[in-house]
Amino acid sequence: MTDETTATADDAEAPEVDEVNEHQLAVLTDSLGDALVASHVAKGALIVRVTREAWATAHEIARERLGARFFDFLSAIDWMPSPWGRYEDATVDVGLIRPDPANAEIVTGYAGGDTRFQVFSRLVNVRRHTAVVLKVDVPDDDLSVPTITHVYAGANWHERECWEMYGIAFPGHPSLRHLYLPGGFEGHPLRKDFPLLARLVKPWPGIVDVEPMPATAEGAESDTDGEGGDS
Secondary structure (H helix, E strand, C coil): CCCCCCHHHHHHHCCCCHHHHHHCCCCCHHHHHEEEEEEEECEEEEEEECCHHHHHHHHHHHHHHHCCCEEEEEEEEECCCCCCCCCHHCCCCCCCCHHHHHHHCCCCCCCCCCCCCCEEEEEEEEECEEEEEEEEEEECCCCCCCCCCCCCCHHHHHHHHHHHHCCEECCCCCCCCCCCCCHHHHHHHHHHHCCHHHHHHHHCHHHCCCCCCCCCCCCCCCCCCCCCCCC
C-alpha cells in the first residue's frame, strides 16, 4: 500500500464545465442575490430557479444583461404523479375510486422545487447562441406568477395557455382569456388529476388481449410443410 494519491471515480466522471453557462449564472447570481434559489449547469444547458417575487426581474436581467432578447416559450409542469396511474396499464374500472393525491410523492427536475406546480421559460441570445431556462415554484395556496408580458410581448399567449390548462394566474396580464376551451369549461386538462373520461370507461387499446392466429386444421399441411402442389 503506498501513499500515492489516485483520482476517484467521481473525479474521473466529473462533467466538463460549460464556461458560457457559468458566466451567465454568475451574472444572474450577481444581479439576483438570494432571489436565485437554485441552479443546474450542464454542457449546453443552464437552468435557474428563482423566487416568485423575482420572476419578472429575472427576465429583465436575462434580456438586458445576458442579451436573451428572443423569447422561446413559457409553460408549466405538474410534478404530481398521476393519481389515476398509467392509462396504458389501466383496466376498465380505473378512476372509479379516486386515489388521494396528497399521498403522492413529488420529485422535481433540475434545479429542484418545493411545490407541485412550476412555471418555466426559455430565453435565447440568438447572436451568441446561448440560452437560459428560468423556473419558479408556484405556491399551492396561491396559484399565480407575475406576468412577464411587459418584458417579452410574446409571452402573452403562453401565459393564457398556462392559465387555461393549469389554472395558474398571471397578475398584470392584459387579457387572460381562453385560447382553446369554451368559456364554461370546468377543470384544467393538463393537471395530472384531471381525468380523461374516455380512458376511464374504455381500456387503453394497447392493453386489449390479442387473439392468437387460427390454428391449422388437424392433419392438414401448411404451405411450407412437405412438398408443394402441382408444378
